[in-house]
Amino acid sequence: MRNKDLITALEHWAPPELQEEYDNCGLHVGDPEAEVGSAMVCLDCTEAVVEEAAAKGCGLIISHHPVIFHGLKSLVARGPVERTVLAAIRHGIALYAIHTDLDNVIDGVNGEIAERLGLKPVQVLDPRPDQLGKLVVFVPQDHVEAVRSALFSAGAGRIGRYDECSFDLKGTGTFRAGPGADPYVGTKGERHAEAEVRVEVIYHRPMERAIVKAMKAAHPYEEVAYDLYPLNNAHPEVGSGLIGKWDEPMGEREFLARLKEVFRLQVVRHSGLTGRPIERVAVCGGSGAFLLKRVLRAGVDAYVTGDVKYHEYFDVDGRLLLADIGHYGSEQFTTARIKRHLGEIFPTFAVHLTETVTDPIHYS
Numbered sequence: 001m002r003n004k005d006l007i008t009a010l011e012h013w014a015p016p017e018l019q020e021e022y023d024n025c026g027l028h029v030g031d032p033e034a035e036v037g038s039a040m041v042c043l044d045c046t047e048a049v050v051e052e053a054a055a056k057g058c059g060l061i062i063s064h065h066p067v068i069f070h071g072l073k074s075l076v077a078r079g080p081v082e083r084t085v086l087a088a089i090r091h092g093i094a095l096y097a098i099h100t101d102l103d104n105v106i107d108g109v110n111g112e113i114a115e116r117l118g119l120k121p122v123q124v125l126d127p128r129p130d131q132l133g134k135l136v137v138f139v140p141q142d143h144v145e146a147v148r149s150a151l152f153s154a155g156a157g158r159i160g161r162y163d164e165c166s167f168d169l170k171g172t173g174t175f176r177a178g179p180g181a182d183p184y185v186g187t188k189g190e191r192h193a194e195a196e197v198r199v200e201v202i203y204h205r206p207m208e209r210a211i212v213k214a215m216k217a218a219h220p221y222e223e224v225a226y227d228l229y230p231l232n233n234a235h236p237e238v239g240s241g242l243i244g245k246w247d248e249p250m251g252e253r254e255f256l257a258r259l260k261e262v263f264r265l266q267v268v269r270h271s272g273l274t275g276r277p278i279e280r281v282a283v284c285g286g287s288g289a290f291l292l293k294r295v296l297r298a299g300v301d302a303y304v305t306g307d308v309k310y311h312e313y314f315d316v317d318g319r320l321l322l323a324d325i326g327h328y329g330s331e332q333f334t335t336a337r338i339k340r341h342l343g344e345i346f347p348t349f350a351v352h353l354t355e356t357v358t359d360p361i362h363y364s
């Protein structure tokens, strides 16, 4: 296994194109081609985590928060970031961050929160525009299944809980091969008519290049006729936050108790009780107050996030129950989600969860 095999698997799940503008996801340190025997997953990559990874023989650390966030102009062992990076280099450990790209897919950070709470995901809270495209390709009949399989393997044709979605329309294509051409069928210099199938698939646009490459590799023609269309359809699974629901509503006290139990909290900060039962809940791991206006319009009964400030509790104005479970609290199970994802793809590859607690906030 090489670092890049693990990174490719992560990036198929959470394409780095989905990261926010301010972010710095991706490989920060190390060689993508380097062999790796095992990996470690953490929320925050600190010097202690690097030492733990070194002691356990892990060649790659996958962190949720990027180690290098604001940029480095020198690598001198003074600040915690520099010391962490230097330790990683010293031990030959690669550092990779999967941050807001994983926040922006429905089965990422927020999918894990919803699952732990027993919520059925309904949709992302704030869908990203311009995420979907359609590929139409004209394929001679004897190659339709090969091209279709290549498209699916590259990630095209996924709609919600369905994959391998496509549409076929039979027709006739014509072409005339010119000088220097090497046509798959037909005679050079003569117009040829070929029975072809118009194959259509939807795809997530960050994957466009890989999908077109795979399609061309499986297509027998020298010059492949294909179209790429941007779609105005919103991608219901890409964007910030998540709305989920329970089959049965629960009381507010019971809801707060569940938050404490599931997220192992000493205390939950929350806005005043509304007196209404809770059925539809919005969640956003990390600092989710930026979504509050959107949440208030979404018709949910509660909002679970972290890093809520004093004045933001006023903005709620009795319209829902706002619960702050802490930044670390809300993201603590993200590491397990990453481990599980890699385990499904590489069942025999060892992925460790860090045993170092990196929550910088303490309560007394």
Ligand SMILES: [Zn+2]
Pocket: 065, 285, 286, 287, 327, 331
């Ligand atoms: Zn975070």
